[in-house]
Amino acid sequence: MQNRFLSLSHRFAHAVLSGLMLFLLLQIGSINLADAAELMSPGKYKAPLKYALKLPKYCGHLYFGKEGAGYRMPSRELCGVGTNHFCGGLIALYQARAEKDRKKKPGYYRKAKKEVEYTKQWIADYPRCPLHPVVNNTLMEIDMALKLYK
DSSP states (O other): OHHHHHHHHHHHHHHHHHHHHHHHHHHHTSSOHHHHHHHTSOOSSOOOHHHHTTSOGGGHHHHHOOOSTTSSOOOHHHHOSOTHHHHHHHHHHHHHHHOOOTTTHHHHHHHHHHHHHHHHHHHTTOTTOTTHHHHHHHHHHHHHHHHHTO
16 A cells, blocks of 8 residues: 555655746747647657757657647658657767766666667668668767766
């Protein structure tokens, strides 16, 4: 029973903090009311809101449950499977960039590299996949950062 209570209180705290973050974004004008309402609908994946808001639009359905044109990863026919890992890799990359403790940064960068390499592996047989350039550029950034923080 205690674990259930902790789970409920954790979810409540997350909802309150997410609501406060959206309220602040609305107040400073960096997000409109319609987008804020859509962000409150949960997606399949979870991430700190400050990082999830930085994701490309095509990651929207994973983290926010958003549907419609542009809110989905490219089709399986175009890129194969495994592209969803790229969004998780970006979250880890954003966390690495924001981390103040130099000793913790490499862990985030390694996680990001693992996720982005997974996507690269799956899209390799799909030369027309539009994610190739961004995946390659992201891997270059991660590799350069790992050299700095080893």
